[in-house]
Amino acid sequence: MSLLRIIAASFVVLAALAGAPRGFAMPPAGVAGSVDALSLARVVERRAGSTNFSALEDFGQAAMRRGDREGLNRLYHVTWTILNQGEFERAAVWNRRLADAARQQGDARYVDIAHLNDLTARYDQGEIEVAAEMSRFARDGRDWFVRAHAARLAALALVDDGRIGEGLELLAQAQADIPRSDPFAATAQSGIWEVAGMGLKDLNDVDGAADAFRKFEIDYSNPAYPRPDFDSLYNLTVMAVKVGDLTHAAEYYAAHHRLAARSDLRTLAIYDASLCATVASARGASREVLACLEPYGENLGTAAFLALDVLPLRAIARARTGQTGAARRDLEALRRLETAMPNIEIDHVEAEVLFAEGRTSEAFRTLRAHMLESEIVSARNFSAGIHQVTGDMQQQLAERRRQLETARTNTNLQRAVIAIGIVFLLFAMGVVAWQWRQAERLRTAQRRAEDANRAKSEFLANMSHEIRTPLNGVVSMADSLTRRSLGAQEREMVELIRTSGVTLERLLSDILDSARIESGQVAIEPAPFDLEQAVGDIGALWRVKAEDKGVALQVDFDPALSGLVEGDAIRLRQVLTNLVSNALKFTSAGSVRLIVEAVAADRVRFRVSDTGVGFDTEQRSRIFHRFQQADGSITRRYGGTGLGLAISTALVDLMGGDLDCESTPGAGSSFWFDIPLPRAEQAPREAAVPEAARDMTATPLRILLADDHPANRKVVEIMLGATEMELVAVEDGLKAIEAFRAGGFDLVLMDMQMPVMDGLTATAAIRDHEADQGLTRTPVVMLTANAMAEHVEAGRAAGADAHLTKPVTMTSLFAAIGAALEPVREPEPA
Numbered sequence: 001m002s003l004l005r006i007i008a009a010s011f012v013v014l015a016a017l018a019g020a021p022r023g024f025a026m027p028p029a030g031v032a033g034s035v036d037a038l039s040l041a042r043v044v045e046r047r048a049g050s051t052n053f054s055a056l057e058d059f060g061q062a063a064m065r066r067g068d069r070e071g072l073n074r075l076y077h078v079t080w081t082i083l084n085q086g087e088f089e090r091a092a093v094w095n096r097r098l099a100d101a102a103r104q105q106g107d108a109r110y111v112d113i114a115h116l117n118d119l120t121a122r123y124d125q126g127e128i129e130v131a132a133e134m135s136r137f138a139r140d141g142r143d144w145f146v147r148a149h150a151a152r153l154a155a156l157a158l159v160d161d162g163r164i165g166e167g168l169e170l171l172a173q174a175q176a177d178i179p180r181s182d183p184f185a186a187t188a189q190s191g192i193w194e195v196a197g198m199g200l201k202d203l204n205d206v207d208g209a210a211d212a213f214r215k216f217e218i219d220y221s222n223p224a225y226p227r228p229d230f231d232s233l234y235n236l237t238v239m240a241v242k243v244g245d246l247t248h249a250a251e252y253y254a255a256h257h258r259l260a261a262r263s264d265l266r267t268l269a270i271y272d273a274s275l276c277a278t279v280a281s282a283r284g285a286s287r288e289v290l291a292c293l294e295p296y297g298e299n300l301g302t303a304a305f306l307a308l309d310v311l312p313l314r315a316i317a318r319a320r321t322g323q324t325g326a327a328r329r330d331l332e333a334l335r336r337l338e339t340a341m342p343n344i345e346i347d348h349v350e351a352e353v354l355f356a357e358g359r360t361s362e363a364f365r366t367l368r369a370h371m372l373e374s375e376i377v378s379a380r381n382f383s384a385g386i387h388q389v390t391g392d393m394q395q396q397l398a399e400r401r402r403q404l405e406t407a408r409t410n411t412n413l414q415r416a417v418i419a420i421g422i423v424f425l426l427f428a429m430g431v432v433a434w435q436w437r438q439a440e441r442l443r444t445a446q447r448r449a450e451d452a453n454r455a456k457s458e459f460l461a462n463m464s465h466e467i468r469t470p471l472n473g474v475v476s477m478a479d480s481l482t483r484r485s486l487g488a489q490e491r492e493m494v495e496l497i498r499t500s501g502v503t504l505e506r507l508l509s510d511i512l513d514s515a516r517i518e519s520g521q522v523a524i525e526p527a528p529f530d531l532e533q534a535v536g537d538i539g540a541l542w543r544v545k546a547e548d549k550g551v552a553l554q555v556d557f558d559p560a561l562s563g564l565v566e567g568d569a570i571r572l573r574q575v576l577t578n579l580v581s582n583a584l585k586f587t588s589a590g591s592v593r594l595i596v597e598a599v600a601a602d603r604v605r606f607r608v609s610d611t612g613v614g615f616d617t618e619q620r621s622r623i624f625h626r627f628q629q630a631d632g633s634i635t636r637r638y639g640g641t642g643l644g645l646a647i648s649t650a651l652v653d654l655m656g657g658d659l660d661c662e663s664t665p666g667a668g669s670s671f672w673f674d675i676p677l678p679r680a681e682q683a684p685r686e687a688a689v690p691e692a693a694r695d696m697t698a699t700p701l702r703i704l705l706a707d708d709h710p711a712n713r714k715v716v717e718i719m720l721g722a723t724e725m726e727l728v729a730v731e732d733g734l735k736a737i738e739a740f741r742a743g744g745f746d747l748v749l750m751d752m753q754m755p756v757m758d759g760l761t762a763t764a765a766i767r768d769h770e771a772d773q774g775l776t777r778t779p780v781v782m783l784t785a786n787a788m789a790e791h792v793e794a795g796r797a798a799g800a801d802a803h804l805t806k807p808v809t810m811t812s813l814f815a816a817i818g819a820a821l822e823p824v825r826e827p828e829p830a
Helices: 002-018 034-049 053-064 069-083 088-105 108-124 128-140 144-160 164-176 185-202 206-219 231-242 246-262 266-282 286-296 301-320 324-338 345-356 360-390 392-407 410-482 488-518 531-549 569-585 617-623 634-638 644-654 710-721 733-742 759-773 789-798 810-820
Strands: 527-530 551-557 564-567 590-599 603-610 660-664 668-676 702-706 726-730 747-750 780-784 802-805
Touching: 034 206, 034 231, 034 246, 053 069, 053 088, 069 088, 069 108, 069 185, 088 108, 108 128, 108 144, 128 144, 144 164, 144 185, 164 185, 164 410, 185 206, 185 231, 206 231, 231 246, 231 266, 246 266, 266 286, 266 301, 286 301, 301 324, 301 345, 324 345, 345 360, 410 710, 527 531, 531 551, 531 564, 531 569, 531 590, 551 569, 569 590, 569 603, 569 644, 569 668, 617 660, 702 710, 702 733, 710 726, 710 810, 726 733, 733 747, 733 759, 747 759, 759 780, 759 789, 780 789, 780 810, 789 802, 802 810
Parallel strands: 551 590, 702 726, 702 747, 747 780, 780 802
Antiparallel strands: 527 564, 590 603, 603 668, 660 668
């Protein structure tokens, strides 16, 4: 692991600072890793040279048209790549597009990512105080992806502040939070390793930094995403200069220069000039330093934002070439900048200028002070890194150092430091090994949880299918019987069967809704709708039941809310239906009130109050949990599953609110929530009523039915028996294809799960046959017990025109047939 490498590197540095014994041979820094770093540089040059930033922005334009999370991730990639080049205005445009698209899709993850990108731009332009908010997101972000992105930003701020150990620890914690199987895990891993490489670079760990940059550039990079950036070449060059590997520094810079020369970004040319001066200065080529920076003039022009990096190089180069007056001007400019950002390089520059002016003694004193200060800063940085990994053991080492310094025994000091270092290293290795085992256990537990969640979803889907199949026979036949001439007693029995089937279907739907919410498969879909009409529909729906119980149902609607609002009307109706239904269930006398009123900032408050049985504080703590009710006897007295409030709470949370309540036993209850419902200008599209759905019984249609269950085939046969329609029934998808190829069918009813050939495969084959033969498209309706969202999408992808979920009634069947027979249009691609 990289943490182990950090510990080892830190202790090598500690031994060097204390003075290594003559028998202790340390390898030259940077030699071991140069081959890997060189191959990485070549990979980066090939990758960046194969595209450009115009292609990157074309990629972003295409991403905006996708309308899914992958599209948002691509916009994130475009924004971050441009932002990394210092193109703040250009990056801001793309970040606004990311934020707008995320809000339109209701994707809170990428809303937060866009906010973090904005914080990054502000930090890069000098607002270092925003680092605190980055750290808060790294700790409390809404999901692992947001926390990982925030962690890389907060860690980079820590590295900038010299707190490298803290930064690397934060990255390790964020990495442990990334799920392996998530489709966006590689994006998060790539960002983590990029910043880890920056930290290791500052520790002069060439091997570790090259390995981290390799993971960022190759292991976790998505080859489908254009990458015209080449920041790793800049970092490799600077690292090679720091460790004195000038041969490879020149090769890395040459690659960087070739790419910068062909780029259309102004900032990359500026960074390239700075890098040119850095490499030339390391080689002692002062005139080359001046040549690198000459295009930007005396005041640096557009390169002024890099003044702290390039002014020291230019001042020293001028001093060494005898341009003492110009060197002195650069020194004064650096002093003015020092008030904003202290820079110990000023002492080094001043010493060089003094040497050039012939003031050797002053120059020597200044240079000595600079070297001492540099050593102190370096020692502090490394000490902080070691302390972060080893904890209180670093404090013990410092105490031991002070004791040995008191004795002034240099030999004993060296031996003690090395001995303690070895002990700490062994202990740290043990700690890291223990942490690795714990992390592996956590990953194993996470995989098991994910497997269990997958198994649960599959079980629920299968149970839904298996329960809906026989339920279809019960509900459909009961519905058909109610349409026949029956005696009073027989009609009462049939009605009991029908209502029991409806109740069972509602229970099944609640369980599936709960499972979908828990697995994150429910999304809010905002659209314009008339809030007053939606609330009025709820009142009309439950008023008859209220009157049957002798309870007054009152609806109070704030007139200020009249008109269209933007929100998910279906989910809002589901929540209000649950709350009003519960209120009526537990109220035997008095009233139930539904109050809708405007509150601040486009938010609307909904309150459902009743004069029913109420509940106490202890019971309140249970009612929002799944399968829980205020009193264990409620199920026996009033019915219900205990799922309604749990589902409502989750849906309100997804809509941006919180569901809460208050109650007094015997005096009634009140439930309320606030959600954002901004004004909408676009009118909601009215659903067209299919002309053919108004009276299907007299329409002479020839219908092909494919269903492997005899009872289901019999149900449809009975429903269509009293009509002018002809039904041809087969028991699997293969026979359905054979029958369809014979021709003459006006519509196909296709089950989804069948032996020999399933309905999805059969539907796709029917569409292929139509395309091959140039036939007119025949409507296909999936008539199936598979009711989950992914099943509907799978049918649409296979070529189905509609999805009718079992159990069916004559009304729902004829409505689906009528809708499917409307003028056929090609569905949008899935």
